[in-house]
Amino acid sequence: MVARANFQEIHEGRGTDKWWVWLDISHKSKKYILERLPKMHSMILKYNNVDISKDPVEISPTTHYTMWGIWFDPKTYETTLKNFFVAGECTMWVHGANRLWGNSLMETMVFWKNVAQRILDTFENIAPDNSDEVVHISPVCEGTLDANGTLTEIRKEVWEYAWIVRTEEELLKLTQILSEYRIKIQKEWIKCSWDEYTNTMMHNRIHTVLDFAELICKWALERKESRGAHYRLDYPEMDERFARNYLHQVCDGKIVSTWKDVPAPSSELQYGLDTFEEPNNYGHQE
Numbered sequence: 001m002v003a004r005a006n007f008q009e010i011h012e013g014r015g016t017d018k019w020w021v022w023l024d025i026s027h028k029s030k031k032y033i034l035e036r037l038p039k040m041h042s043m044i045l046k047y048n049n050v051d052i053s054k055d056p057v058e059i060s061p062t063t064h065y066t067m068w069g070i071w072f073d074p075k076t077y078e079t080t081l082k083n084f085f086v087a088g089e090c091t092m093w094v095h096g097a098n099r100l101w102g103n104s105l106m107e108t109m110v111f112w113k114n115v116a117q118r119i120l121d122t123f124e125n126i127a128p129d130n131s132d133e134v135v136h137i138s139p140v141c142e143g144t145l146d147a148n149g150t151l152t153e154i155r156k157e158v159w160e161y162a163w164i165v166r167t168e169e170e171l172l173k174l175t176q177i178l179s180e181y182r183i184k185i186q187k188e189w190i191k192c193s194w195d196e197y198t199n200t201m202m203h204n205r206i207h208t209v210l211d212f213a214e215l216i217c218k219w220a221l222e223r224k225e226s227r228g229a230h231y232r233l234d235y236p237e238m239d240e241r242f243a244r245n246y247l248h249q250v251c252d253g254k255i256v257s258t259w260k261d262v263p264a265p266s267s268e269l270q271y272g273l274d275t276f277e278e279p280n281n282y283g284h285q286e
């Protein structure tokens with residue numbers, strides 16, 4: 001909500017020259033700020049040379065967390081790829097449409113521990129591979145495209161058309177832009193004096209970013225509602241028909257989409273939800 005309010009200010013012409021906004025908390029006493037936001041205060045003083053108890057600080061919305069990711073079996077941590085286990089921010093399951101408070105780092109600690117154990121159990125009897133085999137990565141062809149510049153351009157387009165506030169028109173426009181990039185990359189691959197490895201890595205990176213951006217467009221277009229951090233200006237209400245998980249899988253080079261109902265909460269979680277009391281004082285958990 002705060003990020004959307006920032007977006008509105010910027011888009012209605014009240015942002016700064018950089019397309020940011022001013023955040024001002026100087027109406028609160030210094031004592032309050034030092035008690036409630038000690039790290040914010042010291043960090044902004046150190047890096048921006050601004051004392052937030054006296055002056056406003058220039059800020060911009062940014063991506064804080066990805067609330068979607070790789071499907072895995074929550075009992076075994078297995079994905080659809082054999083012996084490929086996941087945990088942490090790259091996964092789906094834990095947070096739904098909105099991650100609240102500081103529970104991401106807690107998640108990584110809990111789930112990584114379980115995954116580590118699962119890996120130990122799975123590979124207990126497999127001897128480590130000590131061979132000195134060198135993996136040879138075949139070079140990609142040379143061309144005229146500036147890979148780093150292209151990555152920056154793609155990021156800017158996604159930021160422009162699929163960020164905090166989305167519309168069908170803008171998402172379709174981005175879909176078109178991304179497919180044009182695919183063609184461009186295929187035609188004019190990289191001008192660079194990099195070694196083979198870096199060249200191939202950049203190639204993969206650009207394609208991963210494109211895949212990722214296309215998936216964002218695809219599911220954001222399908223989800224004709226607003227839920228959690230996904231906000232559609234043309235569908236601003238939550239719609240219970242979309243209370244489900246979308247799954248996208250690449251089959252024969254094409255994205256195939258399905259969806260699954262969200263599983264009912266366990267009895268422990270339901271108990272937590274039923275007895276949960278809204279805190280009367282939301283503060284940043286530093």
Ligand SMILES: Cc1cc2nc3c(=O)[nH]c(=O)nc-3n(C[C@H](O)[C@H](O)[C@H](O)COP(=O)(O)OP(=O)(O)OC[C@H]3O[C@@H](n4cnc5c(N)ncnc54)[C@H](O)[C@@H]3O)c2cc1C
Nearest residue numbers: 063064065087088089090101102103104105106108285286
């Ligand atoms: C600005 C900001 C503030 C945040 N504040 C909080 C907070 O206050 N509390 C909280 O709980 N959470 C917070 N989060 C979220 C939290 O930091 C992340 O969700 C968490 O660190 C994710 O951990 P991870 O291990 O899943 O992924 P990451 O920390 O992203 O680790 C992934 C690692 O994989 C490496 N990697 C990537 N590709 C490859 C590859 N091909 N080969 C080998 N290695 C690779 C990366 O270099 C990286 O080291 C914040 C996030 C941001 C951006």
